[in-house]
Amino acid sequence: MKKTGLIRTLFAAFGLTIMLAFVACNKEKDTTATITVVDVDGVAVVGAEVHIFPAPSVDTVSEDATIEGLDLMATSDSKGKAKFNFTDYYEQGQAGFAVLNIEVNLDARYGDGIIKIEEEEDNEETVTILP
Secondary structure, three states: HHHHHHHHHHHHHHHHHOOOHHOOOOOOOOHHEEEEEEOOOEOOOOOOEEEEOOOOOOOOOOOHHHOOOEEEEOOOOOOEEEEEEOOOOOOOOOOOOOOEEEEEOOOOEEEEEEEEEEEOOOEEEEEEEOO
């Protein structure tokens, strides 16, 4: 009788250990943004400079402090896409991430927009540059 109780206890402990291992292995997904730059005809624009940054806050001690230094630039590729990875800025369990400004320049052409970055997702926005 004692041996059966010991075996059940061992199986229960083993099961609990396996469950805890699966819960602890909650892998964080990447938090990314893809900005697509197009002209007024909807054609992809190659080589545009894409600048993404937080809006200045009136309150200097705000949530924006968590993303201090988040001021990134990239160049649009052959499909008009500029990609940004915010995974290192996001902490798992954080409620919300950021709303960022977008500015796009190519020679004298300009466009702007806003993107809301949702954690652990590939966020997308399209910006049209004007002639």
